[in-house]
Amino acid sequence: MVFFQEQAVTSSDKTYFQLREEIVEGLIPAGAKLSEVELSTKFEVSRAVIREAINRLEACNIVERKANVGARVVTLTEDGLLELYQIREALEGMAARLAAQNMPEAEIYELSSLLEGQQDEVRQNHTYYQEAGDLDFHYRIIVGSKNQQLITMLSNGIYHLARMYRVQLGMTGPRVTTAYDEHKHIVRAISNRDGELAEILMRRHIQYSKNNIAVKLTKMK
Amino acid sequence: MVFFQEQAVTSSDKTYFQLREEIVEGLIPAGAKLSEVELSTKFEVSRAVIREAINRLEACNIVERKANVGARVVTLTEDGLLELYQIREALEGMAARLAAQNMPEAEIYELSSLLEGQQDEVRQNHTYYQEAGDLDFHYRIIVGSKNQQLITMLSNGIYHLARMYRVQLGMTGPRVTTAYDEHKHIVRAISNRDGELAEILMRRHIQYSKNNIAVKLTKMK
DNA sequence: GATATCTAGATTGTCGACAATTTATCAGTT
DNA sequence: AACTGATAAATTGTCGACAATCTAGATATC
Numbered sequence: 001m002v003f004f005q006e007q008a009v010t011s012s013d014k015t016y017f018q019l020r021e022e023i024v025e026g027l028i029p030a031g032a033k034l035s036e037v038e039l040s041t042k043f044e045v046s047r048a049v050i051r052e053a054i055n056r057l058e059a060c061n062i063v064e065r066k067a068n069v070g071a072r073v074v075t076l077t078e079d080g081l082l083e084l085y086q087i088r089e090a091l092e093g094m095a096a097r098l099a100a101q102n103m104p105e106a107e108i109y110e111l112s113s114l115l116e117g118q119q120d121e122v123r124q125n126h127t128y129y130q131e132a133g134d135l136d137f138h139y140r141i142i143v144g145s146k147n148q149q150l151i152t153m154l155s156n157g158i159y160h161l162a163r164m165y166r167v168q169l170g171m172t173g174p175r176v177t178t179a180y181d182e183h184k185h186i187v188r189a190i191s192n193r194d195g196e197l198a199e200i201l202m203r204r205h206i207q208y209s210k211n212n213i214a215v216k217l218t219k220m221k
Numbered sequence: 222m223v224f225f226q227e228q229a230v231t232s233s234d235k236t237y238f239q240l241r242e243e244i245v246e247g248l249i250p251a252g253a254k255l256s257e258v259e260l261s262t263k264f265e266v267s268r269a270v271i272r273e274a275i276n277r278l279e280a281c282n283i284v285e286r287k288a289n290v291g292a293r294v295v296t297l298t299e300d301g302l303l304e305l306y307q308i309r310e311a312l313e314g315m316a317a318r319l320a321a322q323n324m325p326e327a328e329i330y331e332l333s334s335l336l337e338g339q340q341d342e343v344r345q346n347h348t349y350y351q352e353a354g355d356l357d358f359h360y361r362i363i364v365g366s367k368n369q370q371l372i373t374m375l376s377n378g379i380y381h382l383a384r385m386y387r388v389q390l391g392m393t394g395p396r397v398t399t400a401y402d403e404h405k406h407i408v409r410a411i412s413n414r415d416g417e418l419a420e421i422l423m424r425r426h427i428q429y430s431k432n433n434i435a436v437k438l439t440k441m442k
Numbered sequence: 443g444a445t446a447t448c449t450a451g452a453t454t455g456t457c458g459a460c461a462a463t464t465t466a467t468c469a470g471t472t
Numbered sequence: 473a474a475c476t477g478a479t480a481a482a483t484t485g486t487c488g489a490c491a492a493t494c495t496a497g498a499t500a501t502c
Binding site: 009010013048051052055056058059061067068080083084086087089090091093094098147148149150152153157 | 269273280288301370371374
Binding site for chain 1: 452453454455
């Protein structure tokens with residue numbers, strides 16, 4: 001699935017995208033130091049474009065920088081994960097509420113059909129719900145909010161960090177099949193233009209997956 | 222009042238802070254183009270530090286950049302303002318909920334005394350509630366959430382854009398005195414460790430001020 | 443042996459110059 | 473007069489070099 005396409009026009013863009021992917025996927029491990037000269041030889045670009053890429057990663061909360069010292073990939077902690085899900089709960093809850101107000105009927109219909117199409121798949125191997133489908137669902141609702149700042153904030157900022165946690169804690173992906181039913185209920189609320197309910201359901205949905213991850217985390221210890 | 226101090230260690234920091242202030246205060250008007258050479262001569266630094274400063278402003282959603290074209294200060298629109306307040310409602314509502322869970326008693330007591338101290342002031346010139354007081358209140362609750370990512374997001378990202386709207390639409394600034402009572406109710410909920418109520422009250426509080434601004438906006442037309 | 447100070451190495455911050463791209467100007471054609 | 477195309481000016485993107493800062497190791501002192 002093409003989640004949302006970002007086209008790299010400048011060399012700095014390409015470097016940023018690639019670096020981000022390597023960090024999210026764990027090729028560059030959490031906590032690692034990002035040496036500017038090292039990366040500039042690796043990617044065969046000047047330090048200027050590396051610096052710009054690192055700056056953008058910092059804006060995503062994927063790396064942390066200290067002046068005159070350097071940049072490190074963030075370390076993944078249980079607290080950090082909970083913090084992230086609290087933010088997602090607030091923002092995506094609001095996105096669902098706004099989607100109920102602003103999402104065009106056509107988009108709602110598309111989203112609804114998407115879920116219908118996945119129904120068979122869910123029933124067959126009736127345990128899991130593919131991660132891609134989950135992502136697509138959340139993204140469509142975010143876009144449906146029609147709040148451009150919210151869309152940018154979630155797509156550029158939150159999303160990649162959230163994925164980094166999921167990938168590196170081995171929860172790509174997906175959660176038990178009940179997630180599918182939760183999605184259906186949310187869409188129904190949006191379709192009924194019931195923003196209040198849509199927000200409540202979305203927040204619960206995110207709380208459940210947070211709890212699911214928290215359980216896995218404690219098991220890993 | 223010292224809202225929260227950022228200390229500029231590097232030349233790029235200083236440029237970023239100053240540029241941000243000039244934009245927020247309107248010295249550099251909304252929609253203006255940011256020429257790199259022009260700014261580098263004005264601030265007497267190289268283009269590299271200007272570029273870095275502009276990158277950071279972009280991360281705050283204060284300027285927009287297009288590759289190979291340049292950066293412009295964002296234009297202030299009614300839609301943009303509403304979008305911003307929707308985000309604030311979601312995030313600061315969550316902050317209030319978390320503050321009810323996590324804020325240390327000492328900090329709650331401080332916040333409470335702060336409000337008590339302002340009571341006389343409010344009664345005397347019984348119309349307005351100083352902007353500084355309002356900022357301080359919101360900031361303390363955000364910090365009280367103890368969610369580091371939320372704190373960063375609001376302090377570095379949302380806050381400056383919100384202030385830019387208030388300054389340039391002439392609503393520094395304060396809203397009618399009822400805001401003071403709303404603040405008191407929120408603190409009471411936090412003090413009672415009632416996160417659910419604290420969130421509801423904070424969201425209402427922000428909705429009210431949004432409506433207040435929306436009214437002023439329509440009057441200006 | 444522990445602490446403090448100094449020096450050398452490495453890393454980041456800043457600069458000016460060149461390359462690539464966009465925008466403006468102007469001539470030419472229909 | 474309006475549109476197209478080529479050329480020139482201006483702006484952004486990228487580069488390598490130098491300056492400022494931090495880090496590590498060695499030496500000296502108590």
